[in-house]
Amino acid sequence: MKGQSASxxxxxxxxxxxxxxxxxxxxxxxxxxxxxxxxxRWGPSERDRRICDAVIDLDPLAEHFVTDALARLAPIAGELRAGIVFSDNAVQQGAALLERLGLAVDSPVLAEGAFSKHAYRVAEHRVRALLQAQRVMVPDYTQAASADDLRRFAADHPNGFVVKPSCEGNNRGVVVVRSGENFEAAFAEAAPYLSRGVICEELIPFAREFSYDGLGALSFITEKISATGRYPVEVAQILPSRLAAHEVETLARAGRFANVLVGQRDGPFHNEIKLSDDGLHAAVVEPNRRPAGMKIWWLARWAYGIDLFHAWIDALWGIAPPSSLPAPERFAAAVMLGVGRDQLFSPQDVRVDAAPLDDAIARTVGALGLREGALRSRGFEWLTAERRFVHAIARDNADFVALATITLEADDVDIRDVVTHLRANWPAALDAACATRAAA
Incomplete structure (x- = not known):
């Protein structure tokens, strides 16, 4: 199609x-x-302006976003061939904008469920009997505006519950509350998000968590590793997941229901789902109508050899994405890396000649007896350049300092063990990379 008239x-x-x-x-x-x-993009960066031919500075959460965007796009409306919505904040009004422009897009009306956790629970409860008949648990929920609301919800849910912002991603403000804990302290952690709403949800009693990911009719399942305890932040994503056939079907059934409830049809999706120990029951943690974060689409590229970003663009130009993925070529994982003690940290603290990830990988290879080249780094990035205080026990994703992506070409070693060893070896490698600079 290259060489046709401008689009x-x-x-x-x-x-x-x-x-x-x-x-x-x-x-x-x-x-x-x-x-x-x-x-x-609201407040676009200089890099935004370098990688795109034109940038429009608008907030997708603003009340008049659609009207303002239509006005700004009017001079090129006839050139627009396709559009995508790539953020949670824009999922509803962005879809409405594309619909007004006459571009293909999934339902704007149902998109709120992919932005507001409260809206999604409302939609679930409307069809609760239908979901439960398919062994999909529908957690109880309530909106919360005070610690007293938490106290009342706790009385009906003695096994514990989760307090979280209605419209906030990145695991910020998510707190697990158990019987007898301080409700005022728990609510204080969610209070910064009150402007968009805070909800309490019944604790889902399933330990394992996965995501149902894909594009259009193409789907695959990613295994999530989360921290245990008060702050259930995600620490790694793994592909391919190691599941029995009935477990795949249970997760896919729950994931497809979530897509129907939020109006996904042709576009991307990333639905976070918990699975029971017997693999027969599932519960949706939250749905998303966008590509997965934590490099999951890149993991799919390394594991399966398919670039889903390319497939997304091709689909907009009428080239259907594949209906299934080929057999995996290797394992791939994205791993969040933190610090060994509560401290102030900046990547500037690391010596220029140091390679802490390489050192942590080398120690992991030695500990697990892996052959040379079986474990490889595919990418590494510091999450922010700013100096900030970081907790050793991560409370949200802001308490990690780096993200590493790795691949494993060994069938006799569980990549989950590789992730555990890598995260355990990282703090010492990071400290060593900073020690000489600090002494100097």
């Missing part, structure tokens, strides 16, 4: 630090389909 791809916002993904999408749209890219 334009519209990208409506993106989540947090996913600018590299935006660059990847824009480059492929240009090289494969000859398309310009226009990005709508």
């Amino acid at each position: 334009t791809l519209l990208i409506v916002d993106y989540n947090l630090s996913r600018v590299d993904d935006v660059a990847h999408l824009a480059q492929y749209a240009r090289e494969r389909h000859g398309a310009r890219t226009v990005l709508i």
